[in-house]
Amino acid sequence: MALHITDECINCDVCEPACPNQAIYQGEEIYEIDPNLCTECIGHYDVPQCQQVCPVDCIPINPNFIETKAELMAKFHRLHPNQKTG
Structure with a gap:
């Protein structure tokens, strides 16, 4: 299950650096999550x-x-x- 960011996002910038897979990026209006990179932090x-x-x-x-x-x-x-897994 990948995660996704909803329209309630306030663009506070705290999620992007927290992602160990670099799956989060700034979209046109709000941050977005690349489902091909999101592991829900499994392994980390x-x-x-x-x-x-x-x-x-x-x-x-x-x-x-x-x-x-x-x-x-x-x-x-x-x-x-x-x-190795965390």
């Missing part, structure tokens, strides 16, 4: 860091990108082939 942390730092709670699961924890871990290993 126990919980998604963007959700932890977001002051307006606008980062839910993206219903268009449902993935199992095993699929997210496989994505982590593809993105970071030389890194």
Whole structure:
């Protein structure tokens, strides 16, 4: 499951640097998350860091990108082939 940022985003800039996969970027109006890079922080942390730092709670699961924890871990290993899980 990738995450996504909703229209409630206030562009506070705290989520982008919190993402260990560099999946978050500034879109045309609000920050966006690349689902091909988002692992919900699996492999890095126990919980998604963007959700932890977001002051307006606008980062839910993206219903268009449902993935199992095993699929997210496989994505982590593809993105970071030389890194051990956190």
